[in-house]
Amino acid sequence: MKCKEIFRKIEEKYPLERAENWDNPGLLVGSQEQEVKKIFLALDVTDETLEAAVKARADLMITHHPLIFSGMKKITAEDFIGRRVMKLIEHHISYYAMHTNFDIMGMAELSADYLQLSKKGILEITYEEGTQKEGLGRYGQLPKPMTLEECARFVKQQFQLPFVKVYGNPDTMVSSAAICTGSGKSLLKAVLKSQAEVYVTGDMDYHSAIDAVAQGICILDAGHYGTEYIFMEYMKKELQTMIPEVEVETMPAVHPCKLV
The missing domain is CATH 3.40.1390.30 (NIF3 (NGG1p interacting factor 3)-like)
Incomplete structure (x- = not known):
């Protein structure tokens, strides 16, 4: 199934136009035409979640929080967001965010x-x-x-x-x-x-x-x-219902803040 077909199904229920004006949901890296056999879900694109998506051999990564919020004038390895964008492209992983929508x-x-x-x-x-x-x-x-x-x-x-x-x-x-x-x-x-x-x-x-x-x-x-990591398991079930022919994997829940 192509990315654009998956996005169409997602956006029937979670339209991009419902997002807040300051937000940046939707396809942020990759191609609408990419064939997808496996989706990887995470709350954010971090070095850890991106590496997990690569190891899972995902074709499409979907997160709640957008990796890119505002305009970027350059994509380079000297910037941590730039490195993540480059890695997504290098491993042929399209990337989509569904935030305030x-x-x-x-x-x-x-x-x-x-x-x-x-x-x-x-x-x-x-x-x-x-x-x-x-x-x-x-x-x-x-x-x-x-x-x-x-x-x-x-x-x-x-x-x-x-x-x-x-x-x-x-x-x-x-x-x-x-x-x-x-x-x-x-x-x-x-x-x-x-x-x-x-x-x-x-x-x-x-x-x-x-x-x-x-x-x-x-x-x-x-x-x-x-309060938001529940997005992952919920969307896994949603996607399995929407597009049962595509495999869906989620990032394990790991709370970033700990008491010591």
Whole structure:
């Protein structure tokens, strides 16, 4: 199957036009005409994931985060991104990213399901046409009331995480939650509006977190990778359904941050 046929199927469900304006999803390296027998999935193109794709003899690499965000004036071995682009080309691996189009059309609902949220709403609407609304993040009711500490353990268990950072009194009772995977501090105003009692996200800086707590929102920082690596296994199942004739392999989950 050719790359363009695979992209057509992906984009029927996750249209590129749903992505944020600043984003850069889609085919970033390679040819639409390349024949694909094997796809390799990862969250990012790193030296480790790229080497794994090469060893897997993949024809197409798909990641959540784009390797290239802005214009590049040169591709050289002196630049780490340039080296990765060159390696993709050297090994005849086309490369495709599905970032905020997937965040909006897939990850938001997926992450809410991980938290078992009910009575769900969209945290920040990015697209609206008639009765159809799409957007970033979700908010809703937790499966049962629990303390913040219990909620942290619940999130840790549901996302299979080594640790979760907690901002707020561990004994605070919470029954509603909001979640935005990746880096979600820009959605804090939307969280306040949703009246969620705890916000699950990643990349929360100190001042944003303590300011949120001062405004009545507990914060569970589950990490950027920790909230988004679920993309890999989810998309593996999606692709196996969409294109069963193509083999799909994923990068093993390896959390980049460790406590010592």
